[in-house]
Amino acid sequence: MIYRNTRQRKEVYEAIKGVNKHLTAEQVMAILKEDNKKVGLATVYRNLNYLSENKLIRKFEENGVVFYDGNPEPHDHLHCVVCNKHFDIPSLVKDKDLSRIENEWGFKVEDHFMTYEGVCENCRKK
Amino acid sequence: MIYRNTRQRKEVYEAIKGVNKHLTAEQVMAILKEDNKKVGLATVYRNLNYLSENKLIRKFEENGVVFYDGNPEPHDHLHCVVCNKHFDIPSLVKDKDLSRIENEWGFKVEDHFMTYEGVCENCRKK
DNA sequence: TTATAATTGGAAATAGTTCTCAATAAGAGG
DNA sequence: CCTCTTATTGAGAACTATTTCCAATTATAA
Numbered sequence A, B: 001m002i003y004r005n006t007r008q009r010k011e012v013y014e015a016i017k018g019v020n021k022h023l024t025a026e027q028v029m030a031i032l033k034e035d036n037k038k039v040g041l042a043t044v045y046r047n048l049n050y051l052s053e054n055k056l057i058r059k060f061e062e063n064g065v066v067f068y069d070g071n072p073e074p075h076d077h078l079h080c081v082v083c084n085k086h087f088d089i090p091s092l093v094k095d096k097d098l099s100r101i102e103n104e105w106g107f108k109v110e111d112h113f114m115t116y117e118g119v120c121e122n123c124r125k126k
Numbered sequence C: 001t002t003a004t005a006a007t008t009g010g011a012a013a014t015a016g017t018t019c020t021c022a023a024t025a026a027g028a029g030g
Numbered sequence D: 001c002c003t004c005t006t007a008t009t010g011a012g013a014a015c016t017a018t019t020t021c022c023a024a025t026t027a028t029a030a
Helices: A008-016 A025-034 A041-053 A095-105 A121-125 B006-017 B025-034 B041-053 B095-105 B121-125
Strands: A058-062 A065-069 A077-079 A086-090 A108-119 B057-061 B067-069 B075-080 B086-090 B108-118
Touching: A008 A025, A008 A041, A025 A041, A041 A058, A041 A065, A041 B057, A058 A077, A058 A108, A065 A086, A086 A108, A086 B095, A095 B075, A095 B086, A095 B121, B006 B025, B006 B041, B006 B108, B057 B075, B057 B108, B095 B108
Parallel strands: A077 A108, B075 B108
Antiparallel strands: A058 A065, A077 A086, A108 B108, B057 B067, B075 B086
């Protein structure tokens, strides 16, 4: 399997890399359309999956909605259950935690997806 | 809004409470059918959502598949990317982490969903 | 330049879940 | 125990996000 660097793949990647927000596939599609990049919807899906499998972007879901994140670095998520927004924060996961999981459970951690649910600063003020 | 304790709601709850595994809605449906409990599929979905909203069970997703977990206590998940199984472990999240999120980001954490992805003991041996 | 097979587009198919709506039944109050 | 209100149910239709199909295209190696 030789991977090919197609115009469409590059454009999908460019579209999401430049935005520091979590995007749905439809939103990526909209950005491409706005920039006059012609890419089919199925191809957008295919390439978002391709890119996240190859760790160039991240894929995650919240409340049944799938999002893609141009930032490939592991980071934790805060999800406000009031306004439904989510925020990125640097990961609180420690190497210590990972070695503990390895020692106690024999499980070698390669990646992690952490979501904290609660109420954000803004919504707490109200 | 007065919640009612219907036969169906109790049966859905009983079906998932007794199993210490992560179940899809279809699997819960199958258990009910096996036990000769007649509950419609839509009602199974409705009650699984009802129960998780009321924190009697937990709902989460992995790889695009939604699972329900009869154990309402917050706990972390290990997800093996080789055999695709997942395991529960006691949560590594510390109160210290939660207060840090509150102090640094003004975000009040009420719940958390942690998944560590990697390779399980069994699959590492091979 | 040619050959190979990865990739694409667009439509159709799929799968999981929610919605619709008339019928049923749980719980409150008399 | 009866009556009333309305939450809940069942069954199928509707919905929606995503994947699949397949013929046409095109990136890459030789």
